[in-house]
Amino acid sequence: MGTPPAASRTVFAAAHVVADPFADTAPEGPAAIDWDATLAFRHHLWSHGLGVAEAMDTAQRGMGLDWSSAAELIRRSAAEAAATGGRIACGVGTDQLIAPEVSLVDIRAAYEEQLSLVEGAGAQAIVMASRHLAATATGPEPYVDIYGHLLRQAAAPVILHWLGPMFDPALQGYWGSTDLDLATETFLRIIAEHPAKVDGVKVSLLDADREVQLRRRLPEGVRCYTGDDFHYPELIVGDAHGFSDALLGIFDPLAPLAAEAVRLLDSGDTGGFRKLLDPTVALSRHLFQTPTRYYKTGVVLLAWLAGHQSHFSMVGGLQSARSLPHLRRAYELADGLGLFPDPELAAARMRRLASVYGGTE
Numbered sequence: 001m002g003t004p005p006a007a008s009r010t011v012f013a014a015a016h017v018v019a020d021p022f023a024d025t026a027p028e029g030p031a032a033i034d035w036d037a038t039l040a041f042r043h044h045l046w047s048h049g050l051g052v053a054e055a056m057d058t059a060q061r062g063m064g065l066d067w068s069s070a071a072e073l074i075r076r077s078a079a080e081a082a083a084t085g086g087r088i089a090c091g092v093g094t095d096q097l098i099a100p101e102v103s104l105v106d107i108r109a110a111y112e113e114q115l116s117l118v119e120g121a122g123a124q125a126i127v128m129a130s131r132h133l134a135a136t137a138t139g140p141e142p143y144v145d146i147y148g149h150l151l152r153q154a155a156a157p158v159i160l161h162w163l164g165p166m167f168d169p170a171l172q173g174y175w176g177s178t179d180l181d182l183a184t185e186t187f188l189r190i191i192a193e194h195p196a197k198v199d200g201v202k203v204s205l206l207d208a209d210r211e212v213q214l215r216r217r218l219p220e221g222v223r224c225y226t227g228d229d230f231h232y233p234e235l236i237v238g239d240a241h242g243f244s245d246a247l248l249g250i251f252d253p254l255a256p257l258a259a260e261a262v263r264l265l266d267s268g269d270t271g272g273f274r275k276l277l278d279p280t281v282a283l284s285r286h287l288f289q290t291p292t293r294y295y296k297t298g299v300v301l302l303a304w305l306a307g308h309q310s311h312f313s314m315v316g317g318l319q320s321a322r323s324l325p326h327l328r329r330a331y332e333l334a335d336g337l338g339l340f341p342d343p344e345l346a347a348a349r350m351r352r353l354a355s356v357y358g359g360t361e
Contacts, residue, residue, distance in 0.1 A: 002047030013251035014058035046086035064316025140176030157199035
């Protein structure tokens with residue numbers, strides 16, 4: 001498979017999907033995926049010892065990737081993981097629901113369907129936040145009921161994902177309150193009632209202090225997977241009370257460098273880890289700048305510039321979601337980090353993109 005996984009931390013990269021640029025599609029139509037290129041990128045991540053977090057928001061789940069395509073992606077990636085020995089965890093949501101108004105019963109059934117598919121494919125489940133639940137629940141109790149039901153059903157411990165509204169505005173007020181302190185109490189209550197069924201929690205709130213306080217209150221044996229693309233180096237290193245593992249979208253473009261940094265942690269070289277990973281934060285903050293949910297555009301740009309795919313097009317036409325100056329700066333920051341195996345290819349592709357956008361070369 002390549003480099004073995006890290007020993008000191010559990011690390012997942014949330015992987016993007018590669019669109020089929022020749023498919024005759026519309027932004028609101030079904031996703032058209034280049035399966036060969038998409039799966040090849042997963043092998044790239046596994047070759048560096050990273051786990052793959054599949055069919056998450058980095059894969060444009062809910063932003064161009066429909067449930068039918070996500071289900072096929074899960075099946076294919078899980079089969080590849082089984083064949084190569086790579087670690088994989090896949091998103092479980094409710095995005096197959098298309099009615100404008102749904103009930104809590106509908107939401108629970110949708111979650112059950114997706115959990116069954118992910119576990120049936122042999123992958124670990126990541127229970128994602130549901131837009132439908134956020135829109136339907138009137139307080140914390142529906143979350144306690146539905147998540148408790150799913151955790152009792154789960155065949156193996158799952159990862160619970162708390163995705164903040166900066167990543168998806170439709171998730172405002174998740175866990176039954178816009179007060180994050182109250183929301184945290186509900187989240188911790190669900191975990192405390194089912195600790196054996198929770199492998200860990202992925203926290204994507206871009207609030208390092210809140211993540212640290214949360215992970216200190218987790219039951220013993222429950223991991224905290226940081227999803228904080230602004231503060232990941234210090235959160236992964238941790239403090240005297242513990243550390244965060246990682247499940248990060250920024251580790252998609254940073255895979256080789258991130259894997260090397262975590263291996264330094266394996267040897268106890270905290271300083272070396274920080275020296276290698278701290279300089280990447282400027283790139284991550286740039287990609288994830290407001291509106292944060294469009295960070296996928298920069299991630300796919302860097303995959304194209306690095307030679308992992310032959311084009312810069314995305315499902316749903318999301319390649320248009322960032323400006324040329326934004327994309328140019330992403331290129332400059334990534335180039336400064338030495339992320340491109342072939343810098344000349346990256347420079348040539350960036351010049352070509354500027355020409356297409358109407359800029360100067």
